[in-house]
Amino acid sequence: MTAGRTTEWISPLRLEQMADVYGTGHFNRVAKRYSGEKGLSSKAASREALVTTFAHPARLDALVASLHPTELQLLSEVRRQGGAMDGWALYSFARLRGLTAPPIKLTPSPLNLFEGYRGAEFAGADLLWTLFADGLLCPASVPNPWLRDAYAYAHYRPFGHLPPSWVLADPRLLARLPAVGAAPLTMTPVEAGTAQLPSNTQAAARPALHLQELLRGLRLLGGLGVTQAGTYNKAALGKLSKTLPALQDIGSWLTVAQQLDLVQLDAAGKHLEVNAERARAFSEAGPVPLLGRAAQLVGTLYRPEDQEYRLPQGGALRSCLAALLRALPSPVTEPELLRIMNALIPAELRLQKYDYHQLMSRQGTDPQAWAAWLAATLRGTLTEFGLVSVEQRDGAAVVIPNAALHAAAQIQPERPRAVPAPPAWILQPNFELLVYPAQLQPQQFLLLQAAEAVRFDPQTATYRLTRESVYAALEGGLSQEALLDGLRAGSATPLAASVQSTIQDWAARRERLTVHRGVTLLEYPTRAERDAALRSGGTAVGDTLRLLGPEQKIPSGVPLLNYDQAPAKTLKFSADGSFTVTGELDFLTRQLLEGRLMAAGKEKYTVRPASPGGLPSSFLNDLEARSVGRLPATLRLQLGVWSGQMPLPGVAAVTLLQHPQAQALAQHPALKEFIGPSLGPTLFTVQSGKAQALETALGALGLAPDHKIAVPQGAASDLLVITDTRKKREFLEEAIRNGHNLLLQYNEEKTVGSGWYSSRITAGKRRLDEFQPLRIDRTGSTPYLEARDLKTGEKERIRIQYILGVAIR
């Protein structure tokens, strides 16, 4: 009484290991159904009973013999799909065949499923949850659409790699089922004639080209940033859209690529990158296998139509629609499809989400939205994924299900044609390719990675060969010869000489410059020794270095210095900026200092002054990483300037205008044209060359100036006032990095009670002290400065918003 054919199971379910998901009462019930034993009242006893049952095929056969016809039909369908499938597809399978839910013994108290859930109450939900109750099916996620939350709190995803709406059966039970065909349909549509189904390659070409273009763009930009909430970074998405003008609705294609594992998050979870291995497999397999995956995915995605028509159950509706189209023997008109879907799907799933924004102008929900969603989905997602074609016949839209709607396992790559394939594109002398997706051979998809898509039309696609796109393809491993041969072979027109020579020129330009990443350099004491070693391979670099090829290994016995680790601290700097060497210098340090040192005494050295930007930009950090302690402040400034990270100091003669009410003078119509930038409320600069004119203008106002400037008195006179908290925080962070002490004028925080149980924080007493800033931290989103008071040595936590003035000390 076993199945006639062997099946490759995709179900990882082992029922006896699911005790935690089911809960004690439910697990005991499952064990009783499987083993036929009575009196099971603990998880341990139930697990034992299940282990015994699965070890004895006769017991499983007894269970199979006791199955209700509906249970047998549903389990047989799950077996046909490999042991796991979308629950909505299974639901549709049962409803289309008029199957009735198996009777189930209910206790007077509500049934306790999965520790506190009950079966859902919409029409047909019991077709699935009754099988959950007896463990014949197991959901991939709890809760799920077929359960109703009673007082439940448990959430499980025992099979995280499967979408939440999927269901599984234990393969050991499925293997004992008799061979049972699917029951006949009870909901039969009026047929709309026959139609020639498009080939799998033809149907898959469109989504495959879209995905390939997306991967090309992601490779070009080096990935896509994601926010902490896991959404796509808007700026990065905009840049990607600009890079890929032919691709509409990039966000939803990204979601598809993510579901197909073609793109994945990096280790830090901040960047979406192309999964090179999967992308290669996708390219090599051709577009056909994509169809099966797309057919399985339609129910798990949130598509643009769902958003447009505000249907929160769009995924479930699409799964049911795909299951229905798969079951139909022939094309069907759109109104007929709508009629069957109305009968198949409970009204609860077709409800539109309430739109409170439109409450004032019109109704919050539109009863016709469901029909509009169906029309849009047929022409949108299902057509884009190559699952259906929609044709106009005698004024009515006819929906033609493609072969792709059948399960992935049943989609076979098409055999190569015995006759020569028709041309896949027309290559024009202006580097444009007019591509006919229906005529693309699998290997030609790979070739189109060397071109950028300009436009996707229903029957054609336009691509353009550019320097960047050809370069990216060559970097991806495509050879110049393979590219030219492929372009020539697929084209209806001969390859123009100008196109060929330009591609050859682009390829040649790529050979002029090479960036070797993560290579090994062997350093020899003398040139003669290096030259002798070159006989065993590698490239000579300079006098004493040998660059090893990617496949070459370091000779045994040769010590290895690893530069992935922090460098040894072999430099010790004095306050005057000179340093001594305290240990052996590694290769990078020697190269860093080569030609950039001056002797400054016995075994003391200084860095030779360089022009601004004359040193590597990371010179300061690299040197500091190799030195004991921090570099002296002046040397840091010098190195910052020489490495182009800091501006040069400015020295210039300026004329100043000083007055307690200088602001009033600066705004006077007769004076303001002479006034330059402000240095404070009482001090303004005078524009270069305008000093005499300003004096004349002041004299005309009866304010002939004297030529004395009063030096500001008081510790707080040079305080810099920054009103913006973010800029203040950046200033403080820079001071921490540079090791500066600060004079701070700030308000202490004061807690003010404002009721029985609440209080608020306001600005308190004003203080002026010198601090050593230590770090910036936050309470919620409010930034604070942690600093050490230089007088008392105590740590203070100062709210950055309450810092009134700051000066470097």
Add this chain to the structure above:
Amino acid sequence: MTDAPKKRSPPTRRAKAPPTDPASLPLSRVQTVVAHRPLSVLEVQDSADLDALLLDTRLAGQIVSRLGPTFALLTPGSEKAVLEALRKAGHLPRVVGG
């Protein structure tokens, strides 16, 4: 009584000028063969290309030193910036390894 004539102290030696000979700087080479890894190196076919690249401020800041006429050592972790700078400058660099 006349004071004994003071002993004339020997003339003070003038301090030696700081050595400027590169050989005296602490940059001596290795005594036995040593492997260094992982490093990033820029290679050009024509040394004139490297001369021109070293004058490009976007790129020069990422180069530690010139190892030979056609090789330059890149600062660790700068590969992405170097590739971007090269591509912006109109070059099509080949990337090997990493």
